[in-house]
Amino acid sequence: MFENNTLNNNNKKILIIGLGQIGYSNAEYMSSIGLDVDGFDISEKAIQRALDNKVIHNKASNFRNYDYYVICISTHRPEDMFVPYLDGLYDIARKISHEGKTDALVGIDSTITRGTSEEIKKILGHRLHVVHVPHRFYIHEQKDHGVRQTRVLGGCEPCCVKEARYFYGEMLQIPLHIVSSAEIAELTKVVENSYRFMEIAFAEELKMVCDNTSVDFNELRNAINTKWNVKIFEAQKGIGGHCLPKDSQMFLEFSKNVLVTSLIGAAKMVDKQYRFHLAKRASQEMPLTR
Numbered sequence: 001m002f003e004n005n006t007l008n009n010n011n012k013k014i015l016i017i018g019l020g021q022i023g024y025s026n027a028e029y030m031s032s033i034g035l036d037v038d039g040f041d042i043s044e045k046a047i048q049r050a051l052d053n054k055v056i057h058n059k060a061s062n063f064r065n066y067d068y069y070v071i072c073i074s075t076h077r078p079e080d081m082f083v084p085y086l087d088g089l090y091d092i093a094r095k096i097s098h099e100g101k102t103d104a105l106v107g108i109d110s111t112i113t114r115g116t117s118e119e120i121k122k123i124l125g126h127r128l129h130v131v132h133v134p135h136r137f138y139i140h141e142q143k144d145h146g147v148r149q150t151r152v153l154g155g156c157e158p159c160c161v162k163e164a165r166y167f168y169g170e171m172l173q174i175p176l177h178i179v180s181s182a183e184i185a186e187l188t189k190v191v192e193n194s195y196r197f198m199e200i201a202f203a204e205e206l207k208m209v210c211d212n213t214s215v216d217f218n219e220l221r222n223a224i225n226t227k228w229n230v231k232i233f234e235a236q237k238g239i240g241g242h243c244l245p246k247d248s249q250m251f252l253e254f255s256k257n258v259l260v261t262s263l264i265g266a267a268k269m270v271d272k273q274y275r276f277h278l279a280k281r282a283s284q285e286m287p288l289t290r
């Protein structure tokens with residue numbers, strides 16, 4: 001499926017922490033190019049799936065003796081996927097701090113808030129290198145938007161970037177857009193998903209207006225989208241998944257003391273109103289426009 005890794009990295013050991021959608025896909029890709037990949041997850045089921053499908057060699061019993069730690073754990077509250085939650089990530093960092101190999105690289109692929117990478121560097125005492133390389137994975141288009149698409153990379157120190165450029169760029173052959181700090185990489189992911197949230201919320205707003213004024217949303221949308229620089233999204237069932245709602249919340253926390261009015265804040269209210277609109281129409285069996 002993937003080209004073989006031509007560099008001699010047989011003695012390098014990789015630990016993927018978090019074997020969900022992102023971690024599993026990372027492990028699958030890295031194993032397919034001949035790298036030595038172990039895995040760790042708090043879910044036995046996630047570990048078993050990775051072992052059964054041979055995308056990892058072993059379940060890690062500890063964090064000792066790895067050259068690369070790739071963190072892919074979820075960063076939302078377990079009971080509420082709309083709320084950011086970084087405690088699990090800090091626990092992982094403390095474990096790496098006790099057991100991790102000096103000079104190894106910690107790559108954070110999970111989506112995180114501004115300043116998280118620096119906090120992790122502090123926990124590690126910069127004994128290991130720290131970079132943030134947010135993922136842009138899209139499960140339905142893995143060929144173009146999987147592990148090996150252009151990724152933004154920002155490190156805590158120049159030495160961290162150097163190590164990461166080798167691992168992500170040369171060993172994994174991922175096209176990189178390197179930025180001047182981990183903070184810019186953190187914000188890149190949060191802002192790109194907030195922007196997308198806003199675009200979808202606009203479609204939801206337009207759909208509500210159309211439904212309440214007997215205008216055919218789809219016909220209007222198709223007509224508007226014939227213009228070269230406009231793309232109105234589909235309005236579906238509300239903005240779900242564990243990325244856009246949580247990441248736009250991260251944006252609101254980042255911007256909260258700066259703005260009086262926020263487009264993202266308004267977009268979140270529109271999305272809530274849209275879900276209510278759908279539920280109300282369904283309960284009253286009122287037709288939606290197409």
Ligand SMILES: NC(=O)c1ccc[n+]([C@@H]2O[C@H](COP(=O)([O-])OP(=O)(O)OC[C@H]3O[C@@H](n4cnc5c(N)ncnc54)[C@H](O)[C@@H]3O)[C@@H](O)[C@H]2O)c1
Nearest residue numbers: 018020021022041042043046073074075088110111135137
């Ligand atoms: N799925 C995507 O399309 C996508 C795209 C871009 C970014 N992201 C980001 O990547 C991160 C992971 O997303 P995902 O879709 O793989 O999530 P997921 O829910 O599919 O998998 C997360 C895995 O992490 C494990 N985990 C949680 N806390 C842990 C801990 N403390 N220690 C060890 N394992 C732990 C869970 O058991 C689970 O297997 C999130 O921050 C998400 O926002 C996801």
